[in-house]
Amino acid sequence: MELSKFLVMRSELSLLAVVLILLIAEIFSSKSNRNAIINLATGLFLLHTILGFLPSVEGQLFGGMYQHTGLSEMMKSVLNIGVLILFMQSSGWLKQESNKGKVTEFFMLTLSTLIGMYFMISAGDFLMLYLGLELATIPLAALVAYNLKEMKSIEAGAKFILLAALSSGIMLFGISLIYGSSGSIYYADVIGHMNMNILQIVALTFFLSGLAFKISLVPFHFWTADVYEGAPTNVAAYLSVISKGAASFVLVTLLFTVFKELFDAWEVLLYAMAVLTMTVGNLFALRQQNMQRFLAFSSIAQAGFILLGIISGTHYGMSTVIYFVLVYIFSNLGAFGVVAIVLNASGKINMDDYKGFYQTNPRLSLVMLLSLFSLAGIPPIAGFFGKFFLFAAAAEQGYYWLVIIAVLNTIISLYYYLLVVKSIFLERSDNPIALIKSDFLTKTSIALCVIGVLAAGVFSQVFDWVDLYSWGM
Amino acid sequence: MDRLSLLIWIPVATMLLIGMFKDPKKVRLIAAGGMAVQLIQILFLLFAFFAERNAGNTSEMLFVTDVVWYKSLNIHYAVGIDGVSVALILLTGIIIFTGIFASWEIEDRTQEFFITLILLATGVFGFFISLDLFTMFMFYELAVIPMYLLIGIWGSGPKEYSAMKLTLMLMGASALLLVGVLGIYFNSAPDGGELTFNFIEISKINIPEAAQYFFFPLTFVGFGVLAAMYPFHTWSPDGHASAPTAVSMLHAGVLMKLGGYGALRIAVMLMPEAAQGMAWFFIILATIGSVYGALGAVAQKDLKYINAYSSVSHLGLILFAALMFNQVAFEGAVLQMISHGLITALFFALIGMIYSRTHTRNIYEMGGLMKVMPILGVAYMVAGFASLGLPGFSAFVAEMTIFVGAFQNDDLFIRVATILVISSIVITAVYILRAAAIMLFGQIKNKEFELLPDARWYDKVAVFILIAVIAGMGMFPGWLADMIYNDLTPMFSRIITN
Numbered sequence: 001m002e003l004s005k006f007l008v009m010r011s012e013l014s015l016l017a018v019v020l021i022l023l024i025a026e027i028f029s030s031k032s033n034r035n036a037i038i039n040l041a042t043g044l045f046l047l048h049t050i051l052g053f054l055p056s057v058e059g060q061l062f063g064g065m066y067q068h069t070g071l072s073e074m075m076k077s078v079l080n081i082g083v084l085i086l087f088m089q090s091s092g093w094l095k096q097e098s099n100k101g102k103v104t105e106f107f108m109l110t111l112s113t114l115i116g117m118y119f120m121i122s123a124g125d126f127l128m129l130y131l132g133l134e135l136a137t138i139p140l141a142a143l144v145a146y147n148l149k150e151m152k153s154i155e156a157g158a159k160f161i162l163l164a165a166l167s168s169g170i171m172l173f174g175i176s177l178i179y180g181s182s183g184s185i186y187y188a189d190v191i192g193h194m195n196m197n198i199l200q201i202v203a204l205t206f207f208l209s210g211l212a213f214k215i216s217l218v219p220f221h222f223w224t225a226d227v228y229e230g231a232p233t234n235v236a237a238y239l240s241v242i243s244k245g246a247a248s249f250v251l252v253t254l255l256f257t258v259f260k261e262l263f264d265a266w267e268v269l270l271y272a273m274a275v276l277t278m279t280v281g282n283l284f285a286l287r288q289q290n291m292q293r294f295l296a297f298s299s300i301a302q303a304g305f306i307l308l309g310i311i312s313g314t315h316y317g318m319s320t321v322i323y324f325v326l327v328y329i330f331s332n333l334g335a336f337g338v339v340a341i342v343l344n345a346s347g348k349i350n351m352d353d354y355k356g357f358y359q360t361n362p363r364l365s366l367v368m369l370l371s372l373f374s375l376a377g378i379p380p381i382a383g384f385f386g387k388f389f390l391f392a393a394a395a396e397q398g399y400y401w402l403v404i405i406a407v408l409n410t411i412i413s414l415y416y417y418l419l420v421v422k423s424i425f426l427e428r429s430d431n432p433i434a435l436i437k438s439d440f441l442t443k444t445s446i447a448l449c450v451i452g453v454l455a456a457g458v459f460s461q462v463f464d465w466v467d468l469y470s471w472g473m
Numbered sequence: 474m475d476r477l478s479l480l481i482w483i484p485v486a487t488m489l490l491i492g493m494f495k496d497p498k499k500v501r502l503i504a505a506g507g508m509a510v511q512l513i514q515i516l517f518l519l520f521a522f523f524a525e526r527n528a529g530n531t532s533e534m535l536f537v538t539d540v541v542w543y544k545s546l547n548i549h550y551a552v553g554i555d556g557v558s559v560a561l562i563l564l565t566g567i568i569i570f571t572g573i574f575a576s577w578e579i580e581d582r583t584q585e586f587f588i589t590l591i592l593l594a595t596g597v598f599g600f601f602i603s604l605d606l607f608t609m610f611m612f613y614e615l616a617v618i619p620m621y622l623l624i625g626i627w628g629s630g631p632k633e634y635s636a637m638k639l640t641l642m643l644m645g646a647s648a649l650l651l652v653g654v655l656g657i658y659f660n661s662a663p664d665g666g667e668l669t670f671n672f673i674e675i676s677k678i679n680i681p682e683a684a685q686y687f688f689f690p691l692t693f694v695g696f697g698v699l700a701a702m703y704p705f706h707t708w709s710p711d712g713h714a715s716a717p718t719a720v721s722m723l724h725a726g727v728l729m730k731l732g733g734y735g736a737l738r739i740a741v742m743l744m745p746e747a748a749q750g751m752a753w754f755f756i757i758l759a760t761i762g763s764v765y766g767a768l769g770a771v772a773q774k775d776l777k778y779i780n781a782y783s784s785v786s787h788l789g790l791i792l793f794a795a796l797m798f799n800q801v802a803f804e805g806a807v808l809q810m811i812s813h814g815l816i817t818a819l820f821f822a823l824i825g826m827i828y829s830r831t832h833t834r835n836i837y838e839m840g841g842l843m844k845v846m847p848i849l850g851v852a853y854m855v856a857g858f859a860s861l862g863l864p865g866f867s868a869f870v871a872e873m874t875i876f877v878g879a880f881q882n883d884d885l886f887i888r889v890a891t892i893l894v895i896s897s898i899v900i901t902a903v904y905i906l907r908a909a910a911i912m913l914f915g916q917i918k919n920k921e922f923e924l925l926p927d928a929r930w931y932d933k934v935a936v937f938i939l940i941a942v943i944a945g946m947g948m949f950p951g952w953l954a955d956m957i958y959n960d961l962t963p964m965f966s967r968i969i970t971n
Contacts, residue, residue, distance in 0.1 A: 316545060378618050379611040388607075388651070392546060395655040400687070403655065407648035414644055418621060418637060426625040426633055460543045467545055 008059040008068045011076050012118050014051055018044045019111050026104040034103045038094055041107040042087045042441060049080040060124060064186055067124040071469040075121050075249045078322060078466075082242050082329035083114060088445035089337045090234040092438055093344050098149070106146065109139040110238065117246035121253070126175045126185040129250070133171070133210070137164045140243065144231040156230025163223045164213065171210025177203035187258045194261035201265045208269060211254075214247035215303050218276040225284070228296035233343055236292055237336035240299040245325040248303070252310050252321050256473045263313060263473070270311045271402060277304030278409040285416050289350050291339045294416070295332070298375060301413055302328060305387060308394040308406055315472035317393040320386070323456075323466045327374065327386040330452030334371030337446050338364050345436040351420060356429030361436055365424045367446055372417040374453040377410055382457035389463070475538040476518060477552040477602045480562065483511045484595040488588045497583035501573070504587040508570045508594075515566040522559050526956075533673055533963050534604060542608075546658075547669055551604040556960030557738070557807050558601045560953060561730060564811050565601065567942055568726040568818045569594040571935040572719035575822040578829060579627065579717070586627055590719055593619040597727050606654045606670040606739070610647070613735070616728055617643045617699075620712070620720065628715040635708075635715035642708040643699060650695025650735075656688035657743060675743050676964055685747035693740040693748070693755060700732030700792055701785045702755075703762030710769075713781035714834075718825025721777065725784045726818035730810040733791040737806055738964075741795055745968040752796045753886065759796065760890045763789030767900035771907070776824045776834040779908055780817065783860065786897050787813045793894055794875040797887070800965045802878025804958045805871055811953070812867035812946065819856045819939040823849060826932050827912075830925045836908050841917035846927040850913045852936045857905040859943050862898055866947035870954070872898060 006013065018041075025040055052073065060067045087107070094103050116135030123129035141164065145157025179185050181200050182193035194200060209220060216224040228236040255266055281301030288294035309321035341364065342357075343349050358365040374383030387410065391403045438446075456462045487507025491500050518536075525535050534553030542548045554562065572590065579586050596616025603609035618640065625636035654670075660680045661668050669675060680688075698705040709729075713721050741748045766786030773779045787809065794806035826849055827842070828834050843850035859866035862873075879891040917923055928936065946953060 319545065373618070379614050384611065384614070389546070391651065392655055392658075395652070396659055400652060400656065404649075404652050407651050408645070411641060411645045411648055415637070415641055418640065421621070422625065422633060422637075425622060426636075463543060463545070 008061055011052055014048050015115050018048055019108055022104055022107055037103050038091050045084055045087055049084050052077040052080050064124045065128045066122055072122045074469045076118055078326045079242055085333050085445045085448050086238055088441040091441040093234055109143050112139045120250050124187055143235045146232050152230040156227045159223055160227045167210050167213035170206050174203045174206025190258055204262050204265055211247050211251045215244050216300050217273045217303055218280045221300050224300055225293050225296045229293045233340035241329045241332050248306050252318055260473050270307050274304050274307035275405055282409050282412040291349050305390055309390045312393040312397045313473040315470050318470040319467040320389040320393045323463050324386040324390055327382040327456050330449050331371045331374035331383050334367055334449035338368045341438055346433050351423050354423040355427040356432035357424040360432045370453055376414045376417040382453045385457035477536050480598045484591045488591050491587050500583050500587055505573045508573050512566045512570045515563055548607045549605045551671055552602040553604050556956035560811055562601050564814045565597050565727045571938050572722045574931040574935040575825055576719035577931040589619045589622050600731055604671055606672055610654050614647050623720045624716045627717040630715045632715040635711040639708040639712035646695045646698030649691045653688045653692030653695055660684040682746050685744040689744040689747035693736055696732045696735035700729055700788045703758050706785045709785055710778050710781040714777040721821040722818040726814040729788055730814055733810050737795040742964050756796050756890050759789045759793035760893050763894050763897040767897040770904040774836050780820045784817055797879050799878045799881055802875055803961050805875030805878050807957045808871035808874055812871040815943050816860050822935050823853050836912045839912045840915045843913040845922055845925050848928045855940055857909050861902045861905050867943050870950040
């Protein structure tokens with residue numbers, strides 16, 4: 001094979017280069033000089049993100065195990081944007097004394113999982129997909145347990161790795177059944193052998209459960225709240241946007257291609273999961289006090305909405321799923337960003353602690369307001385467009401009852417988002433959280449989130465960009 | 474930039490300008506200045522509109538701008554006005570302008586208050602100029618959500634409860650509406666061809682009847698909740714009672730009309746078959762609403778609650794008229810939107826002014842206020858007479874038109890309903906006169922009230938403008954009524970021929 005053909009894997013290679021440079025930098029840096037690592041990692045990743053937007057060649061490698069298309073490049077770019085914002089957001093937290101000895105590890109572990117997600121997206125067979133999934137999961141457990149001195153963090157890490165192992169085991173079983181019924185693990189070969197026999201439906205169910213775990217769809221969501229609560233805030237944000245986004249991308253592409261013939265089967269599964277996920281996520285979010293748990297349940301509910309786009313099976317549906325994830329990255333990272341800033345500065349994480357937050361921190365309050373309104377789907381913020389388009393995709397195929405259930409769920413979600421708004425804006429407190437000053441990178445990341453939620457809806461070019469690469473069943 | 478988009482950009486510019494100043498005095502002046510410019514621009518628009526019509530331009534919508542926004546769903550930024558929407562835009566312009574003066578005394582977070590208030594008005598302006606259901610829906614939600622902050626932060630009484638209740642009920646309604654809008658969109662090309670959100674285009678085609686019967690109730694209820702349709706009116710009394718003055722004015726005066734406008738123009742006009750088939754059910758609800766609202770007002774002793782229930786009653790009339798399938802009644806519905814908007818805004822402005830002096834809204838704790846504050850007292854009496862339909866004021870014109878139109882229906886059920894609805898007008902006289910008598914006349918019950926000041930200059934600006942317009946519309950209704958009637962003709966004729 002020609003060496004130049006490896007350039008098809010451009011994004012993976014450049015990400016690998018970033019990891020290696022960081023590894024070398026780690027050797028040459030002293031313990032007191034951690035800020036440089038943060039800036040270096042962010043800078044390199046920025047370059048990598050820009051590289052992703054340059055024109056690339058489509059193609060495949062290793063006999064079809066690895067596929068590179070415009071769609072996969074675009075999905076990777078969406079994830080890159082999220083990770084870039086997240087890296088900047090983490091700078092304040094990483095500079096803390098307790099993280100002194102393990103700054104590089106944060107970046108290397110995160111980037112390793114990102115490589116895993118790249119391979120999941122670009123996989124051309126189930127083996128590659130499985131390898132990518134594992135690579136995207138195992139380092140995450142280490143990240144969740146990043147606060148080594150905190151019981152909660154360790155417990156969350158253990159919970160995550162155990163449940164992840166279980167779900168990937170089930171998924172592997174599903175893959176083996178697919179191999180058994182079709183005689184191949186290559187997507188291209190499997191498609192022709194799909195014919196709705198019972199074995200394949202069981203295989204599909206098992207396979208879906210593995211991805212559903214990553215997206216935290218009900219009933220595979222039990223780990224979510226505990227892990228999000230125990231994990232460091234920025235890692236929880238990573239789990240809730242990047243990890244979830246990547247798994248959604250894989251789900252939509254696989255269901256639209258490999259499992260196309262099994263539509264009647266996965267339609268039912270997705271319908272049920274969508275209803276359950278939205279409802280359960282929302283109902284549990286109602287009573288949460290801890291902001292990280294709160295956002296965990298809210299992110300479960302949001303995942304339910306994504307299924308509405310997938311179930312449509314259309315080109316438009318795929319566009320809306322990717323667009324929604326992009327918008328969700330901006331809005332959720334905005335919300336998580338504020339929570340992280342507050343937690344790092346004051347150690348406060350409960351909704352009641354936010355009483356009177358607007359009196360002292362008007363700017364952060366407005367960011368929180370915009371992010372929550374975007375999550376709730378209030379115009380003219382991007383979240384409104386994301387939700388409207390998802391609902392339109394489902395309605396186009398006649399799933400009106402599903403849309404009605406979904407819109408009623410948005411009202412429940414509006415209630416609990418307004419509870420936070422109420423704490424911040426309506427209530428007054430005698431000793432609110434003091435004025436918080438953040439460093440440059442954190443401010444930039446928050447600004448990017450705000451620009452994202454304000455611009456992604458009003459400027460239709462963002463949607464058109466996503467729409468350009470999507471396709472339907 | 475086209476002149477209709479200016480209706481959005483002027484408020485946006487005002488908000489940005491307010492954002493640059495912290496000083497309450499400057500903020501107020503900027504807000505008043507911005508809305509004055511807006512009002513002048515609306516008057517010019519009105520003249521331009523008449524000039525076009527007089528020049529023989531008979532196209533349904535004038536000053537149309539149509540730009541593709543999201544091409545995959547064929548969403549356009551399409552704006553245009555006809556006689557109906559320009560009348561409501563004028564109403565909005567007057568009420569937001571006077572509302573600024575009615576909230577002159579707000580000292581707490583002044584900057585944020587005026588930004589949020591103008592944001593609400595921006596949503597309303599956007600709604601009335603939209604020809605595209607998507608942007609219309611977007612502006613609808615944009616107009617509703619600032620209410621939460623306005624009531625929750627600057628309100629009084631159980632404000633957090635009221636704000637949450639109002640927001641959730643209205644957003645719940647908009648959720649149903651979203652399904653309705655999607656349903657209309659995906660049925661907008663039954664013979665193939667391109668789907669569209671443009672309601673003028675949609676009104677020219679026939680949506681399949683099965684779809685109509687599914688989506689009409691969703692759409693009508695979606696808009697109806699905002700128009701305080703019984704039994705979904707419960708947000709309205711609580712919300713109005715807790716809201717600060719200008720917000721009550723804007724909300725009862727304009728925002729509730731979004732519901733009436735949408736119910737008439739979108740639900741009924743686009744899905745006439747289902748509307749006719751299901752009219753009996755919604756006529757019953759509207760009749761109950763108007764009588765129940767009036768009776769509810771009789772039982773209240775808080776001024777704001779009286780007026781809020783009165784709004785439920787008068788909005789019931791609008792929904793009632795919207796289901797009559799009679800062009801005169803439709804005209805009456807639009808006239809009633811404008812008339813009630815002006816009168817209720819005047820009422821809420823006066824109640825706010827009285828409350829800021831007496832610090833009570835309970836009519837039994839007041840008395841003899843006419844001696845203390847004659848200007849406000851007389852203005853209150855004028856508002857009362859206008860509201861109970863005294864000839865010479867706007868409500869008489871509007872209600873008369875509705876009843877004349879409704880009674881033309883040669884159907885026993887509708888005639889009985891009409892008579893019941895008319896009876897609510899009688900009850901209106903009871904609660905208006907009762908409240909005025911207890912509050913304004915008789916002995917001064919509280920010695921402290923003797924020292925209360927009368928209207929200040931900014932109060933007078935608000936009150937006099939509103940009274941002048943109400944009386945003007947009552948005495949010279951011709952141009953407005955003709956404009957609305959003529960511009961309802963194209964849509965109405967399509968309903969009848971289909």
